[in-house]
Amino acid sequence: MFSLTYGRNPLASPPLTRVGGLAPMEDSAAELAAFVDRVRGATGAAKVDIVGHSEGSLMPNHYVRFLGGADEVRRYVGLTRSGTARTPPGRRSSTGPVSSSASARPSAPSSARPTRTRCAACRWPRTHRPPPDRATLSPVTAVTTAEDLLAAARDGVEVGSAVLDETDLRETDLAGLVLRGGSLAGADLRGVRLVRARITATSLAGADLREADLTDAVLSGVDLSGARLAGATLGDTRFTGCRMIGTVLRGLRGLTASFVLDDCSLQLADLRDVAMRGLRIADCDLSEADLSGADLRDVRFERCRLRGTVLRSTRLDGADLRGCDLGEVTPDTPGELRGAIVSPTQAGAICAALGLTVLEP
Numbered sequence: 001m002f003s004l005t006y007g008r009n010p011l012a013s014p015p016l017t018r019v020g021g022l023a024p025m026e027d028s029a030a031e032l033a034a035f036v037d038r039v040r041g042a043t044g045a046a047k048v049d050i051v052g053h054s055e056g057s058l059m060p061n062h063y064v065r066f067l068g069g070a071d072e073v074r075r076y077v078g079l080t081r082s083g084t085a086r087t088p089p090g091r092r093s094s095t096g097p098v099s100s101s102a103s104a105r106p107s108a109p110s111s112a113r114p115t116r117t118r119c120a121a122c123r124w125p126r127t128h129r130p131p132p133d134r135a136t137l138s139p140v141t142a143v144t145t146a147e148d149l150l151a152a153a154r155d156g157v158e159v160g161s162a163v164l165d166e167t168d169l170r171e172t173d174l175a176g177l178v179l180r181g182g183s184l185a186g187a188d189l190r191g192v193r194l195v196r197a198r199i200t201a202t203s204l205a206g207a208d209l210r211e212a213d214l215t216d217a218v219l220s221g222v223d224l225s226g227a228r229l230a231g232a233t234l235g236d237t238r239f240t241g242c243r244m245i246g247t248v249l250r251g252l253r254g255l256t257a258s259f260v261l262d263d264c265s266l267q268l269a270d271l272r273d274v275a276m277r278g279l280r281i282a283d284c285d286l287s288e289a290d291l292s293g294a295d296l297r298d299v300r301f302e303r304c305r306l307r308g309t310v311l312r313s314t315r316l317d318g319a320d321l322r323g324c325d326l327g328e329v330t331p332d333t334p335g336e337l338r339g340a341i342v343s344p345t346q347a348g349a350i351c352a353a354l355g356l357t358v359l360e361p
Helices: 025-043 055-066 146-155 344-353
Strands: 048-053 073-079 115-119 124-128 178-180 198-200 218-220 238-240 260-262 280-282 300-302
Touching: 025 048, 025 055, 048 055, 055 073
Parallel strands: 048 073, 178 198, 198 218, 218 238, 238 260, 260 280, 280 300
Antiparallel strands: 115 124
């Protein structure tokens, strides 16, 4: 069984970055189409079964009808459909009952005329013109070579499910690239320009991004495990829901204090000597990450895990650690957390590690 949280908005304010169903349903349907392609590729299945609830029962209808899903879906089951028409009392329905059969499949559109739909995300009806076929919607281009990827970025074309593992893309200009799915694992992206790029659910595991420029880039659900970003520029870069286990972020340059980490896995990451003053880091797992010598002054840690995190010579003046999981507290902990803000509960644990007893007056 595979599940998808579609329609997430990486530009929203937390915690809304973790909420699905915020994007237009046409965009979410295209996201579902790419997701189904990945599931079929992973399982070898020719067709899939889809079960959706509420908006998740209505949105796949667009995928099945307009994006080629009818050829890739065996059964489509909708529970509590948010877009089911209701006949006013005293009138008979002119369309007949809506089938609840698991094998029911919406018929293909008879024309490309504008259709009226009700968007469950915004709760208001709107008119759109469905595209004639899947090729005209994102992902809209097949990418098999580095030259294809460069052309897509230059032309502003969204790329879906591209597989360019270990491709040499050094010093290339991919500004504005929109990439969904696929893999560039192990790719050589040294010095690449990814300004304003939008990368979603893509594997960059083991990629070499040293000296890359990711200013204003948004990475959502990207696998960056083992990737190297030493010397990269992260000005207003946003990482949301990314897997960054063992990622090397040491030696970042530029406006490093403006990047965002939200709901990311940073276990074993190398953040030594990184200037992160004033950052807000939320819902991130930094267990066993190396933050030696990092500047974490005034950083707001919200619901983060810091179990076994290396904090030697780390500057923590004004860093807010309340609500964080500090893991095992040892006699060395007070020195490591010097200058940080902790909760009364955390302070009690630190005192206990020092053999102190705190009594109420």
